[in-house]
Amino acid sequence: MPQARILVIDDEQPFCDVLCGVLRKQGHLVEGTETAENALALLDRRPFDLAICDLRLPGMNGLDFLRQVAERKLGLQLIIITAYGDIESAVEAVKLGAVDYLTKPFLFDDLILRIDRHLSHLALEQSHAALQDELLARYEPRSFVGNSPKIMRVRDLIRRVAPTTSNVLISGESGTGKEVVARAVHRLSERHDRRLVTVNCAALPDTLLESELFGHSKGAFTGAVRSKEGLFLAADAGTLFLDEIGAMPLPLQSKILRAVEAKEIVPIGTTASVKADVRILAATSTDLAAASREGKFIDALYYRLNVFEIHMPPLRERKEDIPVLVTHFVERFSQELKKRVLGVTDEAMAILMAYPWPGNVRELENAIERAMILTDGDHLTPDGLPHSLQALAAGPAERPLDLRSVLRRAELDHIGAVLVLTGQDKVKAAKMLGISLSSLYRKLEQPEPEPGGDGPAADSAGET
Ligand SMILES: Nc1ncnc2c1ncn2[C@@H]1O[C@H](COP(=O)(O)OP(=O)(O)OP(=O)(O)O)[C@@H](O)[C@H]1O
Ligand SMILES: [Mg+2]
Structure with a gap:
């Protein structure tokens, strides 16, 4: 059984000591305390995998402790013990996130068995998450870089939603990495060996977009010299990525809605419907909720797509990611341009950190590429950065004052x-x-x- 860090909270000190001893004998790292307040202080200081907590405690009781733990999102497994056979509170505890409860007196063997079960479950979840992280890094050629809390949260959302068949709406300003997210979702899904078909709804005129998506029969309209299979069918059993979905005209939106709801499509110029099992990922840089309130986007389609939303925060809200992104791009362009550049000077990094990046990661990528093309040295300096960035470096003395x-x-x-x-x-x-x-x-x-x-x-x- 995996060794775990366990916290025991019980105000009956002799019992607490005995329980700690029993668990230590099992090879776990155990700490005991008599109050929930103390326990919270311990949890703030170091990580624990599991806590065993008495419900009736002096001061903060077990249920309030559970609420506090839930709020902190520690990923801690909690087993409740109670002397009173108080089933109602036990049920309440489980609702609050406790994984199990036992009534005193209980057999230590029973407790040990349950602990083992919860720990194996936890270990399985963790190794699964680690494996997926590795997949995400290894199989994404333009990998998904960033370790700010906001990006870690996005990674976690990707990991959770990818294996399902839910549609996903990816929102965020231009250049924040929405397409990167879409690829990652597809790659980590069960459909990863099927196609990921991408359509940019803003790039095609309305009529062309419709025939691209749904296909058409020969002679369906002027110019349809042969029949064409649409992208919905090309993505059958795979994933369809509808980029800039907000740009889709209303009549086409209702056709998409029908395709999503009925999982079948009717090619233009035909009457028979064809089955298409497609998972839809949609991206938008405009506010779709507002568009649907204003009647520019069909409500029902919005709700169908927005089953799960992943929001990509703008780069200016996660500046911690800038250094790792810079390293990533310097490495990539070093290979592509066959140059040996090791990084950026401190001065250049200070500018990169200060700039607000309205064009987000794409603008950063372009800035690094430009600097890489211009450089002869082994570190990028402010000289190679675009003018809008260099202006940030000029101290007030060098700036024009008029x-x-x-x-x-x-x-x-x-x-x-x-x-x-x-x-x-x-x-x-x-x-x-x-x-x-x-x-x-x-x-x-x-x-x-x-x-x-x-x-x-x-x-x-x-x-x-
Ligand atoms: N986290 C990231 N790690 C590495 N590269 C990234 C990351 N985010 C974005 N990029 C790169 O930045 C560029 C823009 O990303 P992407 O095309 O996914 O943005 P977008 O949100 O779809 O933009 P738009 O709204 O303009 O379509 C791409 O070249 C992508 O490879
Ligand atoms: Mg895009």
Whole structure:
């Protein structure tokens, strides 16, 4: 049986001592205490696998202790013991998360047997989780990097939902890694040896999107010279990843809803339905809940897709991930570009940590790639970073101080960020910025303000 760290809480000291002794003989690391308050203090200091707790205690009672433990999400298994045969509280305890209960007097052998059972169960769960982590790291070529608490939580969600057949909605700003998550879910699912078919709903015109998804018969519409199997059927028994689902037009949404509910589709130009067993992962960078409130997204489809939501937090909310991501990208581009770069200088890292990353991981990836292309040294320096980042490094002494240059600088930085968001699409960027395409070009063509001086660009800041 695995050795475990066990905490015994019982106010009857002789009993507590005997129980601790019995468990130590079984090879466990055991600590005993007489109050729940003490127990919580111990739990805050070091990890335990299992606790055995009396229900009636002076001060905080066993049920309140359970509530506190549940709140701390310690992954602790709790066995309740009670002298009073008080079944009602025992039931309450199990509801609160206790794995088992025993009434005093009980046979130590019985307790040991139960402990062993719970510990084996725990060990099995842990080894399963470790195995999946390993799979996630090994089989994901563009692996899923990050160890901030927020990313650990995402990993945990992926691990839990992947083996089910539930649809998953992956939300998050552009460039946060939604597609990375979708791949990981598919890879860890039972469908991993079947296809993962990806469709970007924002990239295709409505009519084309429909025939891509559902297929069509020969002659179904002008241009349909031969019949075509849709992506729903291509993903049969596998996974369909609907990227940017928010961009899907309403009539198509209702067709998708039917396909999801009935697990069958009707190709365009035909009347017979065809079975398609597809697990759907959908991604969105817009607020689908709001869209469904506004009638732009069908409620029923939203609820069908949102059975399980994984939200990818923006990079600025998990800056701890920046150093590991940087290392990951430096290693990857070193291989791809056949360069020997070992890392980034402290100065460059300080800038990378300070920048708010509106384009998230994709923007970071692009910044590192650019710096890697430009570098001749073995460490990336601030010089190779994009201008919007370098501006952060310039101390106040080197910064232009006159208002026009400062405004111009801010304008350029903002335009740069919006361009990253739109994947350098200037038409989209101009729309987001609320200016015409030609004024966007004009703004980009003007020279940048000189550090410290009022350069030739100084008189352009007021113009739109
Ligand atoms: N945690 C991560 N570890 C390693 N690479 C990552 C991670 N997150 C994102 N990336 C990389 O960043 C880039 C953007 O990720 P991805 O395409 O998954 O984002 P997205 O949220 O789908 O963006 P969009 O909304 O624009 O489609 C990809 O090249 C991806 O490999
Ligand atoms: Mg994407």
